[in-house]
Amino acid sequence: MPIAIFDMDGVLYRGAQVLPYAHETLAQLRGSGWQVYFATNNSTATRGEYVARLEQLGLGGDEEHVVTSAYATAHHLERRDPKPRDVFVVGADALRSEIQSVGIPVRQAAELPGSHPPPAAAADGVDPPAMRAYLTSLDLPAPADTVVVGLDLHLTYAKLAEAQRAILAGALFVASNKDRAYPVEGRLLPGAGSIVAALEIATGKKALCIGKPEPFLFEEVLRRAGVRPPLIGPRRERVLVIGDSTDYDMVAAHRVGATGVLITTGLTEADAVSDAQGEAAPDHVIHSLEELFPLLA
Numbered sequence: 001m002p003i004a005i006f007d008m009d010g011v012l013y014r015g016a017q018v019l020p021y022a023h024e025t026l027a028q029l030r031g032s033g034w035q036v037y038f039a040t041n042n043s044t045a046t047r048g049e050y051v052a053r054l055e056q057l058g059l060g061g062d063e064e065h066v067v068t069s070a071y072a073t074a075h076h077l078e079r080r081d082p083k084p085r086d087v088f089v090v091g092a093d094a095l096r097s098e099i100q101s102v103g104i105p106v107r108q109a110a111e112l113p114g115s116h117p118p119p120a121a122a123a124d125g126v127d128p129p130a131m132r133a134y135l136t137s138l139d140l141p142a143p144a145d146t147v148v149v150g151l152d153l154h155l156t157y158a159k160l161a162e163a164q165r166a167i168l169a170g171a172l173f174v175a176s177n178k179d180r181a182y183p184v185e186g187r188l189l190p191g192a193g194s195i196v197a198a199l200e201i202a203t204g205k206k207a208l209c210i211g212k213p214e215p216f217l218f219e220e221v222l223r224r225a226g227v228r229p230p231l232i233g234p235r236r237e238r239v240l241v242i243g244d245s246t247d248y249d250m251v252a253a254h255r256v257g258a259t260g261v262l263i264t265t266g267l268t269e270a271d272a273v274s275d276a277q278g279e280a281a282p283d284h285v286i287h288s289l290e291e292l293f294p295l296l297a
């Protein structure tokens, strides 16, 4: 059965607005026997929350067909040997809960050493040495065996310190994704990659990245669809990735051997298409989902 893997934001919708032909495209694919999957680097929402959003936008889909970087990270950890037994997450609750749901113990945010500074230490500019005195006075638990980093809208210096301590003590260092930016209503915020980079600098170690452009996220989709990589020959044509970024979606598509269809409705700059080289160069460029129909024939 052919497989279509959609990036969501910028491809099927932008914010609360469904993009033209999204409904028709998904209906046509499903009607002609394609398996439709949704894949995202976002690790701050659970699959259930994505299913609810897709439902609200009338795009269909269920938890079986949504793969987030949080979910792919959890399943990557689950398959490792030895399997992690004590995970410290710098990231959102969704990332913690996906890891917990594969049966791996995760430290809760409130257990973090340094999460309850006295007011003078917490307030910027009141007593500058107080935070250092507080952090160095803590009774520290044994470091976690694994550190997982994703987008954390509540990042603190204490979290970075705890992650640095564990990684320097030898913990496995995994990033759900390394996105530069987090595009939200009307502006860009720093993405998970900015936090990963801080810890890479702090430790001199490189994180294993699960999200796009690395292949693990799409490999998780293929595993769920019962398809074994590598995709070679005519099988390539049976797996399409439809995304709006050359250096994330197209590269990851090619790393699993899929056919990359770039749509220019999202963040894509005109230059990004002409400058894309090697793995980042799309197999097809479309300007609207309507142009996908002829490619399916």
Ligand SMILES: [Mg+2]
Pocket: 007, 008, 009, 010, 011, 243, 244, 245, 266
């Ligand atoms: Mg996108």
